[in-house]
Amino acid sequence: MSGDEVREMRKQATGKLESWGVERLTDAELLKVLLDEKGVEYADALLEKFDGDLFRMSTEPVKSLRNRAGIGLANARRIHAAVELGRRVGTEEARRIDFIRSSDDIVRLFRPELEKKTYEECWCLFLTSTGKILGKPLRMSIGGVQGTVVDQRIVMKRAVEELASQIVLVHNHPSGSVQPSEADKQLTDKIGQAAKLLNVRLLDHVIIARTGHFSFRQAGLVED
DSSP states (O other), X not given: OOHHHHHHHHHHHHHHHHHHOGGGSOHHHHHHHHSOHHHHHTHHHHHHHTTTOHHHHHHSXXXXXXXXXXXXXXXXXXXXXXXXXXXXXXXXXHHTOOBOOSHHHHHXXXXXXXXXXXXOEEEEEEEOTTOBBOSSOEEEEEOOSSOOOXXXXXXXXXXXXXXXXXXXXXXXXXXXXXXXXXXXXXXXHHHHHHHHHTTOEEEEEEEEETTEEEETTTTTOOOO
C-alpha cells in the first residue's frame, strides 16, 4: 500500500470524526485515527488477529501486541495508553456517583476496576433507604479464577456501622460469562436472609464481566 493510500485512509477516518463525532467511527476507523502511518495500513488486519475483540487486544502485552500484524512498538504503546485513558475516564465518572438508582449505576461505579481483573473480587456497597451511598465501597474478598468466599458476618457488621438500610453485592467474572453460578445464587440467598434479620434490604447482586453484566434483581432472583 502506497503512502498516499495510507494517508487517504486516515483522512477519511478523521473527516468522519470531525463531521459525525467519534462515537460514529467503527473500531477500525478509531485505530486509523490513533495509529501512525505504519499502523494505519495494518489496522484492519490487527482487528482480524483478535477476531474483532477489542478487549482481547487491550489485554495483550505491549511486547506481544507490537508483533501483531506488524504494527510496531510505538503503536502498541499508543493502544495501551488509549485504553488506560479510557479506564481513567470511567474511574473519574464513577467517583461522581452519589446515588444508586439502577443496576446501570452499579455497573458504572464498579466496571472500571473489575472488568480487567484476572481473579474474582467481591465488593459490598451500603446505602440509605433513598439509595445514597454511605462511605466507600468495601472489598469483601479476593478469590481465584473460579470464585471467592464472602463472610456474611463482616457484611452485616459493616451495614450496622454505616446505619445502612440497603446493601448491594458486586463481583466480577474473569471468564467473561455473566451467568450466575450456583455458588453465586447461594451467596445471594445467604446475604439476603442475613440482611432481613437486621431489617436491611439486599437491593441487588450484580455480576460484571467484559461481555456485559447480570442483575439478580432484574432477573427476579432477589426477594424483598
